Amino acid sequence: KNELFWNKVRESQLSESFAAVRLARAHLASVLRAFAAPVMEASLQAGDPARARPVLHADEHNNALWMRVPAGAAAAVRARVKELGGIHPLDRFGKPEPGEYSTPEVEAALQTYRFVCHAASRAVADQLRALAGDLQPRLAALTSAATLALVAVALERHVSEALRLGWCFPELVHGVSASGCASEEQGGGEGMGDETPTPGSRDEAPTPGSTPLPGSENDLSFQGLWPYWLDGRAASTVPASFDLSGAFLLTGPNMAGKSTTLRSTAAAALLGSCGLMVPAARARLPYLDAIMLRNFSADAPLEGRSSFAVEMTEVRYVLEDVSPRSLVLVDELCRGTEVQAGSALAGAFVERLDASGCRAVFATHLHALLDLPLRLRNTRRMRMEVLQGPDGRLRPTLRMLPGECTQSLALEVARDSG
Template structure:
């Protein structure tokens, strides 16, 4: 039943909706008319449905656009040629065919151009036909904009053809929607499955494998298939930043064996923030059953993954960056459990060193009591001298290598 319904829905959509591969719905283009004009007039309805269902309306647009191009060339080009011929200095008149976006029109725009001084010259007949351009309310647009009766008539016919084509496209789309309305649940279900399947296929078969990613090893459940109350250990071998391509040789590999909370220090630019982002991404991808940017990975069944990076102030709320940081970390600490992964970058960076060291120490003690896995990076080296009561925390430092002196 589901297969038959899916087949019917797919067939009906394919019969009506344009798949973007047809060559008969390109946006109209003519040499002397700005491309932006045709794009604005046609992009909202072209390429939505197959042309065969609105052939007459589409053909009318094509004919009206061609007629407009012909009239624009006949009425404007002789004037432009004459203007270019006499240009000799910055004070000379200038003219061009322009798109008046606010008025959805193609007009002649002349700078320092006065029609009545061009008598007895080539293009005289076209100059005599010029009149000031007016907007939809009958008001003169400006001193530089000109049009002709024939151009305005051609513009009106083109706009009318576009409106008819747009209405026809909307009619077809509404008809298809009404026909499939009672099958909307099936349509949403199938679309969701297809999106997930396509994402998985692209993730596993192409990009992830090419970049050296691997499927993680699933931590075993208890005999009763119950998740343990605490996260025992996470092991990431050959971990590298997910935004780098391992095959290009520009990624630094790291081994992370985490069975407790880490307090991490290291020099600026030493990779602390990259490490936190990499661990967070690997854990999130792993528990979702996706490939991980490492050569091997053992990832526990986390109940939550919480990452806190740099906080910024909010003048509109009257809050400093430190206030926002403390608010976010309070929410993080209050929700952390023994099965959480907690990652905090540059803790208490928004306040002075002494107070920041004490606050950071109390946060570390609290997370140590919770028993979660995680990494807290810091430049507050005074933390290591505090008399903290810790049983589930290790102090770590980023490795460094001196290159070229």
Template sequence: MESSWKGRVKRVHLEEEFSEVEKAAQALSLAVTEDFIPIISRIKATTSTFGGPKGEVLYAREHEAVWFKGKRFAPAVWAGTPGEEQIKQLKPAVDSKGRKVGEEWFTTIKLEDALTRYHDAGEKAKAKVLELLRGLSAELQTKVNILVYASMVLVIAKALFAHVSEGRRRKWVFPTLTGFNDSKDVESLDDANRMELIGLSPYWFNAAEGSAVQNTVDMRSLFLLTGPNGGGKSSLLRSICASALLGICGLMVPAESALIPNFDSIMLHMKSYDSPADGKSSFQVEMSEIRFPCNWSLIKKPRACR
């Protein structure tokens, strides 16, 4: 039978209530065996082609009760055969309001007593479970912040573990991060803030299985990437942008080795349209959108004014 309180608290915390419920369940099972099973055996032993006796033990979910459901099982002549005594003990089943459930539902006094005992034991166990949970809630109320923080740290730790495990399986590496150089010497600035990715592969492919085309990228300043449609330009830009983002976050990147500067921002720009209300063409809109104050940023802009 269903019990909503089961599984919410370990048995060690309410051993007495668990034992009482088990004893009540055994008494209920015994009552079913003694009062209903002989009738079931009698019905099964009766052979009739049409209109024979029928009967079965069912759990009435709506009423939370175990009853006997049958028809035409009473003998025409009482001769003291097996099962007759149990049939005489049957009485119509009633609901919690004392109303008769139906013509085919039956119970016994012994079964009703066992069922009441089982329900009482279940209610006591349920009350004890609620009491324990309320006590635990009151105790943890002052430690909610600690629990939330610990759960967040656990989620982050699991995510980092999964990232490193998958990265090692795919032969990714931790990058070397370089600090920002604000020197006015253009050549030294380009050398210091260069981004070098050797053996770069798309992060959605597994380089360890040989299913990805690897590239070497050496970026020092502005560069222009050209090629035919379907040649892999967008895939390379996505791979570079993803590697930069993973690198500055301290995570592994999909490359054999990586040197990544400390970008202060990463921008991904998508398709834009003209703005007649502002008197701007599509090119002006795109240029104004990528104008923002930054010292050293990584900007990926595929197909300007497409």
């Protein structure tokens, strides 16, 4: 409490002040030892139990070191205190402390110690104020240098950790073309043993009113993308590979990886756009003027709005800001209302995203959306793969493939959750 000034300035700048503090501290320790040691020795000789033995303690409120003698201490202990000139010290209000003991020598040494500590604190404060005045004309340069150093340290640690985890630097393609349509997707890898596709999943069918368009070199492309919170080298991590120049209408059951795919894509796009490494084997990123991830909403009781009303407001913000250079990732829109109206609203939103020319992934459980006659030119249907194993159980592979999936694992998830 008294010596908080250490290591704030070089000792060579205030050598006399610091030497005075050390000298006063040593003298205080000496007189305390001369008073406390005989008293504690008398207590041990008298056979006082632990709870009745004198204790030397620091009183933070009074900024003092005093001897506390419990009421159960032996008479010989109190006699020894009296022989040594023990007194009841005064607290910060000038009132005696009946349960505490000190000596005039201890009080004098304590007062000297407090005085030199206060003087040293004032000297350090004056030294720092003088230094601040000297640095004031160079404050802007110092601030810039400190900020640059902090950024450099953060970048060094990012790259070091990213290299350890097998991340890569993306290829940044800052072209102006951003309105191309989805290109052919890369598959997710081999199947799972004897497992076979199950009913409810089918390969991509042409969207009514759509025409296939070739891919673009300005596609947002990932090869071997994995969630940033996982170890990409672990056998349980399933990487994703895809090229995105238009929009994906993504379907799949619960726990199949739709939300994880959206979050992974958003994180990688943000990291790459900042010039940082991304959790992927290879990546190519065009210029993006906005990265918008819209997932689950909560209600706003203070504003008198339900979760669906909040959701619709967020959708309006997306449509106001979206451009052909935006990346929009939407997870389970209209989940807070009934299926028919929700499917119609979701379909209208997908049409607006498609017409904007942005890159987008729209994940949904609204399978009625697949049967609506949507006007789409730049949207491709994708699905999260689900296979049936030899035991008859459905298992998501966490791979995203072309096509659509109307299966549900809701009952399986509920059963596994107890």
